[in-house]
Amino acid sequence: ETLANLKRVHPKPEEIEILLLSESQKSFAKFEGMKLEGKDIISANDFNKRGNYFFSMKKYKESENDFLHAIELDPSFGEKGAFQKLLNIAYSQKDLKKLAKYYEQWLKFNPDNILVRNDYAWFLVDTKDKDLLNLPLGLAFALQVAEKTEFKSYPYLDTLAYAYFKNDKLEEAVFYAKKVISLLPSTSTLEEQKIFQEKLVMYEKAFKDKK
Numbered sequence: 001e002t003l004a005n006l007k008r009v010h011p012k013p014e015e016i017e018i019l020l021l022s023e024s025q026k027s028f029a030k031f032e033g034m035k036l037e038g039k040d041i042i043s044a045n046d047f048n049k050r051g052n053y054f055f056s057m058k059k060y061k062e063s064e065n066d067f068l069h070a071i072e073l074d075p076s077f078g079e080k081g082a083f084q085k086l087l088n089i090a091y092s093q094k095d096l097k098k099l100a101k102y103y104e105q106w107l108k109f110n111p112d113n114i115l116v117r118n119d120y121a122w123f124l125v126d127t128k129d130k131d132l133l134n135l136p137l138g139l140a141f142a143l144q145v146a147e148k149t150e151f152k153s154y155p156y157l158d159t160l161a162y163a164y165f166k167n168d169k170l171e172e173a174v175f176y177a178k179k180v181i182s183l184l185p186s187t188s189t190l191e192e193q194k195i196f197q198e199k200l201v202m203y204e205k206a207f208k209d210k211k
Helices: 002-009 014-034 044-056 060-073 076-092 096-109 114-126 135-148 154-166 170-183 190-210
Strands: none
Touching (some): 014 044, 044 060, 044 076, 060 076, 076 096, 114 154, 135 154, 154 170, 154 190
């Protein structure tokens, strides 16, 4: 009866069942992981389940240990969510060295993951840790991603433009920032358009000042 009432008032009733199913699956997964707390476990699947439970409870140290065990036993769990959770943990702890380590491990497992390569490229040219800052490698990664997407994906070209900017290759930064704006979808918001326009202005000013 409750589901029927929701369907009557919700603007997209077909989404209600999907949402409820998703929440039900999350609750079941959390319960499955909770049952493993304090238990001696040996399988990658169980470590992954418990790691997800600890993550949901913000017990990040325990969660990190379990995810690492899961990946060690079966590396495929990394791609199924464990690596992303490890990155999230590193972000929450503001541990840049750990963040770089998990980016590298993920790319070692799957070098073709362009989303991870793109994120790591941005990290390498933008990190405040001088020991981790690697402008040439960040630019190389950003260029690899752009090539794999045939220079047609504006989010990845945004990273490329920024990587060129950080490497003091300002003419290229301006070129790709303009390309980003030209590729923005018609559904992009005014706020998004403003952000990319401001980046272009910043790159153009730097290029002009350098002349």
